[in-house]
């Protein structure tokens with residue numbers, strides 16, 4: 001069978017191999033005194049709050065399951081708009097909000113709407129692996145720009161300016177980022193956007209972890225800067241609804257009908273049940289629970305990152321949001337006698353029964369020296385992981 005070149009260009013998700021091996025070993029050791037601790041998974045260990053579950057049940061029982069508008073239920077768009085006003089003090093009219101099947105569909109729609117064949121999109125190295133594949137699925141080319149700890153592993157205006165070429169169409173940033181949990185300072189983002197605007201390009205900012213921000217200086221939406229910025233968001237992370245497949249994007253007015261046309265044809269609409277459920281996310285009782293959980297994520301970070309640093313798994317920049325630790329494992333690799341982060345992941349999986357994600361999929365610049373830990377597991381699990389990692393590293 002002939003496989004289209006666009007599909008062939010999508011690289012395999014290498015970390016799934018590590019995840020599969022960890023899951024298999026996890027089954028073997030499940031009933032021993034050292035069951036696997038999974039710190040490789042990028043999703044909250046919490047599930048949707050009671051009101052959200054009840055709203056989903058109600059939608060199912062009352063048959064509210066027909067297709068919705070491609071752009072989403074009007075009341076949900078209104079609620080999201082009100083959330084921007086109350087949480088970020090930013091006026092984002094509901095008409096510019098398009099509800100999607102997760103941030104993934106939003107990224108896919110944005111790339112299809114904006115990228116011509118051969119266009120280049122700049123993004124930081126390291127960054128979320130699927131982003132470059134959304135770009136290549138639209139027949140564009142992701143250009144990864146190596147970043148440093150001093151830059152918080154984010155792009156700078158100077159680097160964007162220097163990397164801009166005749167085929168460059170825009171930048172795709174994530175703030176806070178997966179895998180680093182670090183954000184772009186709003187002043188730097190403003191400067192990046194100015195460079196992009198001057199070149200006639202597009203600024204796409206993935207803000208899926210924004211509400212899981214722990215530092216006021218970074219916790220501002222890019223939408224405060226300019227209506228021309230495209231922001232991607234999701235119910236997966238802060239709202240603890242990964243498998244419900246619901247997200248949204250905020251786009252300039254001129255783009256709404258374009259995205260709507262694409263969404264109508266490609267997806268018809270996001271899950272109706274999930275949309276009805278998501279309305280309950282914005283009830284004060286649900287928000288109170290989400291904030292409690294955000295504090296829990298912060299407490300986990302405050303415990304886990306110093307513990308990693310103390311055992312030589314250096315996290316060069318303290319994450320200011322999300323639930324990841326991007327740790328330099330080169331000293332630990334030398335200690336364990338393994339060559340890179342890929343082998344390190346297998347070594348700690350087998351010797352300590354701790355599953356981590358090697359850097360490989362997130363880019364090429366320094367990723368052989370870095371691993372990503374997810375702190376989306378309970379404090380007890382994190383403490384157990386620290387005890388076990390210390391036992392092989394110290």
Ligand SMILES: Cc1ncc(COP(=O)(O)O)c(C=O)c1O
Nearest residue numbers: 102103104128174178234236247
């Ligand atoms: C930075 C980033 N963007 C997008 C996504 C996709 O999220 P969703 O579940 O909303 O499709 C993820 C998932 O891990 C992510 O980390």
